[in-house]
Amino acid sequence: MFLMVVRKMLNNRWMVLCLLIGITIAVAMVSTVPMYTDGVLQRMLIKDLESYQEESGNYPGTLHIKADLSSRFTNQDERLEGYHALKSQVTERLEPAIGLPSADTTCVYWLDYLTGLPKEQRSENPKSVYFKLNGIPGFEEQVNVLQGRLPAAEKDAEGVYELVAFKGAINDNDVPLDVVYELSHSQMDLDGPLYVKVVGVVEPKEGSELFWYDGERTTAGGFIMNGELMERELIEREPTLLTIVQWNYALDYHAITLSNLRDVMIGLQNIQRELGPYKEMGITYSMPTVELLSQYLTRAAQLSTTLLVLQVPILLMLAFYIFMVAQLIVEYEKNEIAVLRSRGAGPGQVFNSYLIEGLIVAAIAMLIGPLIGLGLCRMLGAANGFLEFVQRTALSLELTGKVYLYALYAALFSVATMLVPALLSCRVSIVEHKRRKSERKHKAFWKKYFLDVLLLAISGYGLYAYQNRQQILELTGAASGDVPIDPLLFLISSLFVLGAGLLLLRLYPYVIQLIFYLGRKIWSPVMYASFIQVGRSRGQEQFLMIFLILTLATGIFSANTARTINRNAEEQIRYENGCDIVAMAKWESNEDSLAASGQSSEAVTYREPPFEQYEGISGIEAVTKVYRNGEVLVKFGDQNKTGTTIMSIVPSEFGKVAWFRTNLLPTHWYNYLNLMTEYPKGVLLSKGYQEMGIQAGDTIYYSWAQQNMQQAVVLGFIDYWPGMNPYEDPYFMVANYRTIELNMRIEPYELWMKRAPGADAEQIYADVQAKGLAFTSFEDTTQQLVTIKNDPMLQGTNGALTLGFIVTILVTAIGFLIYWIISIKSRVLQFGIFRAMGLSVKRLIGLLLAEQLLISGVAILLGIVIGGLASELFVPLLQMIYASAQQVPPFAVVMSSSDYLKIYGIMGVVLAIGFAVLGVLVSKIKIAQAIKLGEE
Secondary structure (H helix, E strand, O other), rough: HEEEEEEHHHOOOOHHHHHHHHHHHHHHHHHHHHHHHHHHHHHHHHHHHHHHHHOOOOOOEEEEEEEHHHHHHOOOHHHHHHHHHHHHHHHHHHHHHHHEEEEEEEEEEEEEEEEEEEEEOOOOOOOOOEEEEEEEOHHHHHHEHHHHHHOOOOOOOEEEEEEEEEEEHHHHHHOOOEEEEEEEEEEOOOOOOEEEEEEEEEEEEEOOOOOOOHHHHOOOOEEEEEHHHHHHHHHHOHHHEEEEEEEEEOOOHHHHOHHHHHHHHHHHHHHHHHHHHHHOOOEEEEEEOOHHHHHHHHHHHHHHHHHHHHHHHHHHHHHHHHHHHHHHHHHOHHHHHHHHOOOOOOOOHHHHHHHHHHHHHHHHHHHHHHHHHHHHHHHHHHHHEOOOEEOOOOOOOOHHHHHHHHHOOOOOOOOOOOOOHHHHHOOOOHHHHHHHOOOOOOOOHHHHHHHHHHHHHHHHHHHHHHHHHHHHHHHOOOOOHHOOOOHHHHHHHHHHHHHHHHHHHHHHHHHHHHHHHOOOOOOOOOHHHHHHHHOOOOOOOOHHHHHHHHHHHHHHHHHHHHHHHHHHHHHHHHHHHHEEEEEEEEEEOOOOHHHOOOOOOOOOEEOOOOOOHHOOOOOOOEEEEEEEEEEEEEOOOOEEEEEEEEEEEEHHHHHHHOOOOOOOOOHHHHHHHHHHHHOOOOOEEEEEHHHHHOOOOOOEEEEEEOOEEEEEEEEEEEEOEEOOOOOOOOOOEEEEEHHHHHHHOOOOOEEEEOOOOOOHHHHHHHHHHHHOOOEEEEEEEHHHHHHHHHHHHHHHHHHHHHHHHHHHHHHHHHHHHHHHHHHHHHHHHHHHHHHOOOOOOOHHHHHHHHHHHHHHHHHHHHHHHHHHHHHHHHHHHHHHHHHHHHHOOOOOOOOOOOHHHHHHHHHHHHHHHHHHHHHHHHHHHHHHHHHHOOOO
């Protein structure tokens, strides 16, 4: 049977190739989900761990275990037994449980509460020295000797143990080299004399930072001796000397991958659980980056879910495509199926032949698809918006077992879709096949069971659930993450597009019949024949139309979704910062001298740096002063309001520098600036002050830091202002800086700067350094925008939406060609009859163009309408990502004409290529041969 199936596939190779393309694309797309998720989060994980090291100065892979044995065991046998049990637990069970290689491991034994006197006393009152002994196995390879030598691995002939110390410990304890000290314990008597001497001064060797995990503080100012010698000679013989034992593991965090992260977290949890019984020893366990690592498991799940959901409409379309091609193959082979059935072949044998064919195609797709997925992932990583790409560091991508598992799921789903037409046809005998062929075509499954209405009902429920969720957020003020998200909400847009498309296709034949009826007396022969052909097509054109509808609608919805997500994320940062660059210059003051003299109650005097030096920074177009203070007292009548935030600005300069969305206030915000320029003593208040009964035109008084009250006239009320969050600061005011400067003490103000067109960060930073300008803070909005664009979720969303549109365009182009090629080839006889009736070639081409208009043109128009409607209804769902307090400025649906032009342009090019191919095909048809004598 296998050879028969292969021969059948070769005979129908072009349709099988189309089927292979569809399944391969499906496999490639699904395989990108784990590949991209692991690649981008792996990059982010390593970056976050490296950032943690830069900010904290601590190695990200540090795992610290410490036990205070002196707090639990007083009996030496119990302490020794407890020490051995803990050591066995850590070294034999916990180390393998971690599952990560250790870049370095440090073990430290502490012998505390020891004091020493020189063995040979040279004075009547010798000075006692506090000794903390640290036994550290293997430390000798991790230090450089500054003075003296390293200690011996054995005590000398006189029973003296040799020590070394860091320079700080030597200086702090004033211990000379090569002087023998006899030690005593402050809390017990020793079994015998204990002699030590310091023989060297050392420092950590370069490159030993992981071994000396806390630098010289690793020893806590103690003296170091050979670790094996301490354990053998001191701990084993006199265990009550041992006070603390600790292990520090410098785990190689570069070995942490998304694939082994869950196992690592489970291992760390097992360590914590297994150390539970040892809490009585005062044991502590810490790994500072555990919380950071655990977040990535959640982020990976969220990103995978998001990518899969974004691919649902494309996978749905691919399923339609695969079904269509498989149906065409089965239709082409129905005569053969009927003959096989009449010759004794059972339904199972016929079905198995298609199953083998599907498995062969799926196996090839499994080999090719993940490799194509690698290229698609690189496109995902370079996406900066819808159909926008930038240069980024390439992701580290691997074809793991998880990738092939996802690919297998996609392949099996595709095979199942492909086998549906075969399952419906494998029971048909030759008699039944001829009977069905002569019958009127049955109503399509989706029409018969009103699948379109069901899909619209589900999407309607999604909208209802969304509205309820938004009400919860508004009433409770909860964050979006506090309210469970119904997964259906992410799918309803796709269901709506499909449902609306199918509903319009249900109505389409009736509309065509109505138009035909209304113009039946005026239609030309070309239009008349076109209406007849489309009206009697029995629905063959509906697959092509649903492809075109889904492509346009999905493309428009994807473009608006990406544009809205990106624009709102950008505007949130721009609004919060207020302008391109917000800097705080370093001001000189007498604050230190006041503190030293104890006159802290006096006001600090500041010396303002020359403002002109900031105006000349290369790459800066404009700069202005902005003073902010959050401790302002406002008085209105007998009412006081403390904790008000004031922002004082130079109105004429502020408007040139600040960023603000123009639709946030009742009138353009420049009008408010003009009002402040006209009335320098006027102020703008947030609407929270209206609760105090304040109205425009009222007089208020304000001050801070026990200065004279300033009188101001209320010019108006505002909800929003650059850099001011009304949810965090419900009471804020905007005043004129010149008025503040004349009447209040001068204090450090912010420098708001606008970047010159084409200027980059390097140019600005280089000029700042060259001029020696000192800043205490320097926030660059552009850099923050770059950071947000590199966020895996945003990057993946942009990439998935772009990828989905490109795939739908490709599938639509193939489906378009398949439909029209089959349609034209099946109508060669009809074209011959038209020519014999006197229809010219020109009119014949006009006939095809009219059909294109009625099918492709109408489908494109419907796709545009459905895409726009879906955007209006479902793009606002995206605001569920944000908490209410985070929606500053308020969430806005964004639609860009440039995105529409891209979509229409790409669609136009694809259709033009399709028309060109069809034109070549029609020109090669020998119509004269189609009407020769005896032909049916």
